Amino acid sequence: MNMHAPTGVIAPAPPKTLADTGLSIVMMRDIMLKTMFRKNLEHVSSIAEAICLSLPLTQQLVEIAREQRLVEAQGTLHAGSGSEMAFQLSDAGKSRALDALSQSEYYGALPVPLERYKVQVQNQSVKNVQITRDRLLANMGHLILPDTLLEELGPAVSSGRSILLYGPPGNGKSAISNGIRDALGDVIYIPHCIEYAGQVITLYDPIVHNLVDDAPDQVSSLRRTDNRYDKRYLLCERPTVMTGGELMLDMLDLNYNPVSRTYQASLQLKATGGVFIVDDLGRQEEPPQALINRWIVPMEAGYDILALQSGEKFEVPFDTLVVFSTNFHPNKLFDSAALRRIFYKIKIDGPTQEEFLKVFAMVAKKKKMPLDEATLIHMLKVKYPTIDNIYANYHGNFLIDQMISACEYEGVANHMTPDLLDRAWSHMYVIDEEIVH
Structure with a gap:
């Protein structure tokens, strides 16, 4: 992919105090205790790396846990520890960690509060990406496309609005969808997880989110430097979720694991800031009308509504370019009201x-x-x-x-x-x- 430095993307500022994280001390402390317990960590540097917090703030968190007698210093520096003091969970700390794990098995990176994440989504919106003709050509040059098609695709992609590609099979609708994805080409910040109402929702998915390791120098130095941006985020390519006949409606909702009592973000949420491609629309078990109905509110309102196990509903950002691709005539899949809500409808004909x-x-x-x-x-x-x-x-x-x-x-x-x-x-x-x- 042709990668661009995130010159137009505002990096999430690193928290300077524990209050700056937007999380309660109890939540941060419990995640730290669970992480120490599960990963058998004893040094502040390794704890800081695991919970994605700066060294000074992690030290503060350890001191709070020490005052509460949940963590205790191992007394002396031992061989292999360098100049770092070693810490371990006290009996009360182990008990607290086990109690916290019984409520949620989540441990590791501290989450980003949903309201903070919404701000970051606005700062790196897919609607801010300006696609030029040259950029589209660079990513679709291997395809033989009529000039009129590029004239339609360019404004459609730049708008960040929904696109329906339709036409006879075997003429490159899937390849064009991939070209749209590649043409976006820049990088954004994805949190490991987000927090809402005390619940942690894992957002980063290595299948969907490609970490940027070979970006230009200023990006690499940005990632290497501790205090340049909030370490609870990862620098990734704009995400792409591509689904076909396997797409089910429940994939668009939060995935709750009752055994670990943890949440995984929906496919729609994972695609935030990027592209959601629905290939072969009409081949799913779910009726196409039901699928499009699920997208109507997010596409029009710019937010999606998800629900916790408790039944509580809440809004998450919907900042996603949705590309539908089908071999069927749209009139056979949707009613006129649904079709009206898809902003761009582009026919991909067979070649002359x-x-x-x-x-x-x-x-x-x-x-x-x-x-x-x-x-x-x-x-x-x-x-x-x-x-x-x-x-x-x-x-x-x-x-x-x-x-x-x-x-x-x-x-x-x-x-x-x-x-x-x-x-x-x-x-x-x-x-x-x-x-x-």
Whole structure:
């Protein structure tokens, strides 16, 4: 991905006092005790790293726990400890840690209060990303796209509003969705977890959020320096959540684990600041109308409503570019009210004969398959009329791969002939006939 330094993104300021974290002393203390217990930590530096708090503030937290007789110094510096004093949980501290773990197994990085996170979301909104034509081309240059399509896509992506890509299968809707994701290209700050009403909701997901390790110098130094930004956040690429036929409505709600009594953020929340791609809309078990209804409030209002196990509902930011992709006509999936709420509706048509030949030649060159005039004429004059001369972008890859496989099997150099094309074509469609059982 073409990565850009976060010049336009305001870094979350590091807390200078414990009060600056926005969390209660009791919550921070209990998470620290649980972390010490679960990870067997005894030095302030390792505790600070684990709970993502600065060394001075972690020292203050340890001193508070010492005053409450939950933590005790091990008395002397021992071999291997360097110049650091070692601490351990007292019996009362272990008891408190176990009690806290029985309420929630969460330990590790201190959470960011939801209200603070909302401010950070505004500072790094996906709506602030300005997509230029050059940037779109740079990330979609491998696709043969009509100029009019780029003219539609550019404003759609820059708006940060919902997009519906529709049209016949095999013409690059998924590839275009990925190109949109790559064109965003900058980095944002993602908290390990957020806090609401005393509950911790894990937000960072290594499957969705890619940590930035190879960003430009100023970004790298930003990450390395302790006091440059709040360590409860991670510097990541703008996230992408991509789902297909497996998407279920409950994936858009908080995931509560009753055994560990912990919450995982919904897919929608994980996509904050990035892109949520719903591929193959209409192939899910859930009716498309039900799925789109779930998105109506977030897309229009800019916030989503989630619920805790207690039933308490609360608002979380919805700052996400939603891209729907379908092979069905939109009128077959949604009512007019739902369609009206999708801001951009862009048809991705199959290529013309000229565009298809460009794609075919480009694929052949990439796969080292020499073009053959007789085979091309046979394909255009004999085969395509059997399917009403309807071209699809995937045909080139499919047919050339089939011919290459046949050449490899026969132990001959890559080449194309009308006969090889006929064999490849026979695998592209199934024979339309009744099978007698």
